[in-house]
Amino acid sequence: MMKDLEFLEHVIDQKSQMILDANDRIWEYAELAYHETRSADLLCQILKDEGFSVTTGDAGIPTCFTGTFSYGSGKPVMGILGEYDALSSLSQKAASPRKEPVEAGAPGHGCGHSALGTGSLAAVLAVKEYLVENKKDGTIIYFGCPAEEGAGSKQFMARAGMFDNVDFVYTWHPATINAVECNHSNAIMGANFEFKGVSSHAGGSPHLGRSALDAAELMNVGCNYLREHMIPEARIHYAYIDAGGTAPNVVQDHAVIRYEVRSPWVSQVKDLFERVKNVARGASIMTDTTVDCELAMAFTEYIPNNALAAVADECMKEVGTPKWDEDDYAMAREFLNTYPPVTMENIKSQIIEVFGEDRLEEILERPLDSEIHPFNPDKIKLTAGSTDVGDVGYAAPTLNINIATACIGNVGHSWQMVAQTCSPLAHKGLLTAAKVMALACVRTMDRPDVIEAAKKEVTKRNGGHYTCPLPDSVMPPLDTY
Structure with missing residues (x-):
């Protein structure tokens, strides 16, 4: 019998063409918050075809959905979050290191959510196959989460109780480094x-x-x-x-x-x-x-769940980084060189902070992260950004990982990010993320001690129950935000 990782990698590699095609189609759709109709429909159809039961219109949001597969007793219940909304006015040709809108003023995937959603999809498909192959009790749920770039959806999903019976949740985000996220978001x-x-x-x-x-x-x-x-x-x-x-x-x-x-x-x-x-x-x-x-x-702050982080950190080391080749490094270098001098000086400072001054020229020449940066719970730092993933973390044990899908120094919410999200860089990154999350689910489900410790962290934060930062009277602002 194949080892866990070997099996999961085999499943994801087998389904990789379908997954990458889905990324590229959602990238082309580039639909704005609460209006991700075609993107959600595509993800739902794949889940149905793969044997998942699908519910739509969850939490009062038309493009919010879940795909669920259970085996045996259905315990533990595992969740993986997927996003698929784009940003306005960032249209850009795929893989082009020159600013070339596909359609001037149209939306684009400047935060990589087409890759986020499809990488998460690949992970749940692999976990489902693992449950069946090994006759393991458990439930895996794909949570389709719209509008992260708008007014969000996960706080409404949490308020509706969608995470109440979930034992743990993993998610990821396209990034420039490979690491369990060690940030406390606003x-x-x-x-x-x-x-x-x-x-x-x-x-x-x-x-x-x-x-x-x-x-x-x-x-x-x-x-x-x-x-x-x-x-x-x-x-x-x-x-x-x-x-x-x-x-x-x-x-x-x-x-x-x-x-x-x-x-x-x-x-x-x-x-x-x-x-x-x-x-x-x-x-x-x-x-x-x-x-x-x-x-x-309103989003609650995101804080990493340390119990899950310890498991995911080991899984990242086991899976390794995306397998970059010389063409990938050349493409990343082209994108890095599109930034103006002031931005480049800031990027150099970031490189020195992360990799050390002695590696600056090496990283500028080959600007793709090819190592795993270890998680240190003593070095969680505050970042200025915000995400509705924080609300999931106050409802159930939740962890976000970052996997490189763009050049080191890449600026998010930019045309450069849009271009790289439909390129070999994001393709390799999203498949790597899928393998990490799938392995993390498999390893966590067999560790009741980890699940219990993760839940205790949540209880310590939320006092025993999730409280939405929005009053019940506030409905999802589908057309007004």
Whole structure:
């Protein structure tokens, strides 16, 4: 009988062409948050064809789904997360190291979620075959998670109880290094603020108008002053959704501005968000307008589960890194050289920090990560980004791994990332990620002590139950965020 890893690699290699074709098709679809219809349909169809039972429209989101396969008693229950949404305005030709949109202004997979979703798919297919081949009790679930780049879905999924009976969850993200993620991500909360005023002729009767745009502008001024009086780790972001029109001689009677705030912990985010709401109220009073706050998104902070991390770290070492060849290194070098001098200086600093100054020239010449960076629970560091994976981690033991799919130094949410996500670099990376996650599931399911320790970590964090950072009244903002 094949060893565990040998068997899982065999299954994934056998199905690799189907998986890579799915990545490339979802990459071409490049569908935005909550509208990933074709992407979700493709993933669901493959799961059905492979013997999974599929539910759709989960948690009140049309493109949210699960694919489930059980054998024997069905215990333990294992989950793997998949994402498949794209980002706006990042259209780019596949594998091209020159900025060449396929369609100017169209979306693109600038965070690699086509690879994320299909790599996770390959992992669950392998675990399913392992259960059958070895007549092992267990359940493997593919969680189809839309809109990570929008208002998220996993907090709504967790609130709906979708992870309540899951023993552990693995996921991954396309990256530039190979490592169990050793980061504590920020919690985040976001809302649309809609100001309403009174329109009037800006020249003939400005005194009769009440400018909603003025209110939005004053809110920005207030938040700028607020930035001095919050913790250094916090962030406040904004974007105009509706400036109230394009005619300067009409007093704008409406305006919508979106604000998002981040802090290391949900409690801090909620406090900061209330202060931002007070600024909005002040702006409305100053302009004699009204303001409505439509709370639409919030993610809990992500923290690695140390018990799962220890298992996944060993699995990563066993599987190894993507098998790069000289063509891959040449492609990565071309992409790395597209960055401007200021960005390159920052990239060099990052390389020195990770690999050491003595290896700088070596890495610049061959800019693909070819080693496994060990997980150290004592070196978990705060990062400014946010992800709804954090909410899964507060509902069930959850761990994210990073596998290289792009050149070292690559900047996410960029046309370079889009191009590399439909190239041999991402193809090799996503298949490697699948093997790591599948092996981690197989190793964890046979370790009740690990599962128990992982669950104790979650209980220590959540006090015994998951609490969604959004009130029950807030529904997924399918068309408004």
